[in-house]
Structure formats: C-alpha cells, structure tokens
Amino acid sequence: MTDVWDVDYLVVGAGATGLAFVDALVDHSDATVGLVDERDGPGGHWRDAYPFVRLHQASQFYGVASTPFGGALQTAGPERGLHERATGGEVRAYFEAALERLTATGRVAFRSGARHAGGGAIVGADGEPVARARPDTRIVDARYLAPTIPALTPPPFRVEPGATVVPVGDLDAHLDAPRIVIVGSGKTATDGIVHALTAGIAPDRLAWVRPRDPWMFDRARVQPEPARFQSMAADVWEAAAGADSLTGLFARLEESGVMLRIDPAVTPTMAKCPTLATWELALLRTVEQVVRMGHVRAAEQRRLVLDEGEVTLPPGTVTVHCAADGLPHPPAVPVWTPDAITLQPIRAGFPCFGAALIGYVEATRGDDDAKNALCRPTQYGNSRAQWAEMTLRGAESTAAFMAAEDIRSWSRDVALNPARVPRGYSSPMLDDARSRIARANDEATRRLARLARATG
Secondary structure, X not given: OOEEEOXXXXXXXXXXXXXXXXHHHHHOXXXXXXXXXXXXXXXXXXXXOOOOOEOOOOHHHOOEOOEOOOOOEOOOOOOOOOEOOOEHHHHHHHHHHHHHHHHOOOOXXXXXXXXXXXXXXXXXOOOOEEEEEOOOXXXXXXXXXXXXXXXXXXXXXXXXXXXXXXXXXXXXXXOOOOOEEEEOOOHHHHHHHHHHHHOOOOHHHEEEXXXXXXXXXXXXXXXXXHHXXXXXXHHHHHHHHOOOOHHHHHHHHHHOOOEEEOOOOOOOOEOOOOEEOHHHHHHHOOOOOEEOOOOEEEEOOOEEEEOOEEEEOOOOOEEEEOOOOOOOOOOOOOOEOOOOEEOOOOOOOXXXXXXXXXXXXXXXXXXXXXXXXXXXXXXXXXXXXXXHHHHHHHHHHHHHHHOOHHHHHHHHOOOOOOXXXXXXXXXXXXXXXXXXXXXXXXXXXXXXXXXXXXXX
C-alpha cells in the first residue's frame, strides 16, 4: 500500500532553491513539508559537479536564509581581501547540514532517490509508487530552472569512433594529453581552462572552442559589502542612463570596471555574466588557440567539424565537453498558479535569495494574486538584450517587494540579499551610490526598456 504524506507542501527538488524555500517557509510558519529529490541527498547539481568547482560568487550570497554561508575574507592567494567562495565539497556539506536542521523540526520529511510523477504521486527510481501527497497538498516546483551539467548530459554534438571526448569532471585524468580542446563559452569552460593552467599545463597545449565571447562581472565588484555592492549598482545604472545601444551599454560597463571580456579585440554577445577574478582573466588570455567557427557539430579522431569550418587535431587530442546549459532560459511564469509554486529568481540573479523570499511571502500571506504582485520573476540573461531586460525587471521586482515594510525588515537581516544594508550601517560611499542611482534611475529605466527590445 502506498504511503500517504500528510504534508501541506510537496517540494520537488532538494537543490539550492528548494532548500532555501523550505527553510524560509518553515521558519515563518507552522507548515509541514515533504521534500523529494532523484539524487541520493540534498544539494542538487552540486552532487554531480566537477571536482574542482567553486562558487563563482561569494558564499554569503548562497544557501538558506537561516544559516549564513561563509562571510570571512580571504587572507591569502590571488583573491586576498575578497569574500570566500566555497568548494563543491563545502557546498554539499552546507546543504546536508541545512537539511538536517530542517528535518530536526519534525515538520520536514525528505525522500531521496524519488521523483514527483504528477498529481502528488511520488515514485522511486524504478518508477514504482512509494508515496502520495494529500489531494490538497501544494506542489512546489524547485526544478524549473535546474541547470544541466556535463557529467549528466551527452555532448551536444556527434562523437565519432576513435574520438576522445570527456566531460569536464574527467579533465584531471587527461592532463597528460598532448592537446586539450575545451568546448564551451561559459563559466564551466573558464573553470576548466583555469584549472588546467594552474595544474601546470602550458597554454600552447590548450585550444578553446568559443562559439560566443562572454561578458563577465568583475568579482571584486560583486561583494557582500553594502557600499561596494551599491557602488557597482550605481555604475550599472549610470551606464544604462547614457547608453544608446547594447554595444554602448556594455562598453560603458567595461569602462566603469563592472564588466570584463576575455579578448579586448572582440565584442562579446553572450551575457550570462558570472563573476570572474582578474587573475583568472589574465590566465584565460594566455590561451592563444581560440576557435571561433560556431558550435561543434562532430568530433572525429583527427578533426572537429564546426558550423563554419573544421579544425585538424593532432594524435592523442582530448576534447573536453563544457557545453551544457548551466543557466537555462525558459519563459518567466507566475510564481503562484493553481497547479504549483514555481521557484524563480525575483531580483536579477541570486536564485537563493529569490527562493527564500518566495518562502517568506508564502508563509506570511494568503492571497496568490497579492503574492504574485510582490514576487515578480526574472529570467536569467543570455544575450545582451536579455541581460538588459533581466536588469530592468529585477529592479522593478525589487521595488515591488521592498515596498512591503515586513519584507524590507526581513531582507535587511538576510545575508542572501545582495543589496541588504544591515541595521546601523552607514558609509559616505553608500550615500553617494544611492544618490547616483536616484539621479540615473528614470533615464536608465527608459533606456533599458528600449535596449531590452533590441537584437543582440
């Protein structure tokens, strides 16, 4: 007989956003929750991530609201003075502790190796029913923006017999290859190249297939310090207020030190915009064999076939697949619908804060329309126009939820909130940044709205 879960919420996905939602919901209500995940424990894609992965942002921006993650400054190394960034192992341990705290309340039950089959039905890996939620249990979709990762995703190109193609997680096993070809334009590819170079691989042994060049935030500007973060936001708003085109917008962002590009001679069109440190940028620029012929269509033993040509490979070449979609771009949908609560970022980026905010609003309000008015979802950026739209929508969303006094008070104490200003904090730099944002706001909003409709 299938067990019936007597819970108020069934949360599908025990990754970062699922746990952030449950944490805030449980802390601010008496709700009961069933949490299911197909993996063998909490943490989502972090359980399958490549071994040298780190958070690309400060740890303090990640995790759950009740338990700040990290917070110390690095005291050594190339990022001395910046906030610490957790390793994959540290992220997994953090989420395991977060789940333990939640289950210890007696109001959260977790089932690993299981998935939601629809209608509240929970099935095991073999597809057999293992439990069912009550008919009135509210479903929470924490997988709508779940990333795909190379370890679990076949290469998006044909692999012919004799070709050696491996996911980025297997890079260490092939560092002795005479030639290593990194395929991908995003954070995973840059991580793979930085890892190979710091492991002692000479730059001339690397080739980089980069279908698009990316814009990236300077990590030193995106830090959990109110004055520094607001100063970065002011630079963004002033750049937007003076921009007549997408190219002009990003040129201004680069000039102000907000954005970085790998090749100064190439104007990037990709704008998912993870953070990058300047020491990583210096390493990336040492790789001179950059292939810009579009996407790989086939990997053969002695060549790569691309959209716009082909590349001959020496014997023994290893091609490293980094091309999975780490930031998917489905359409933004209302968070609250009759069918589900769909977790999404609310302000631009920072998905853990968005999920925690949704959990807090769900715990403290009853009307779905009112909740949707407070939590307006934003999509991740991909193109430059989408980044402009994300930035605009994120600002509008922030204005909406910050107009509620209790949310404003709650968010001030939540380290996940990148724009928080703790009680009693003051700084001339912060005051100046706020004044700059206010002066630029109307024109920046108008121009971002127009640039969001542009092509590119």
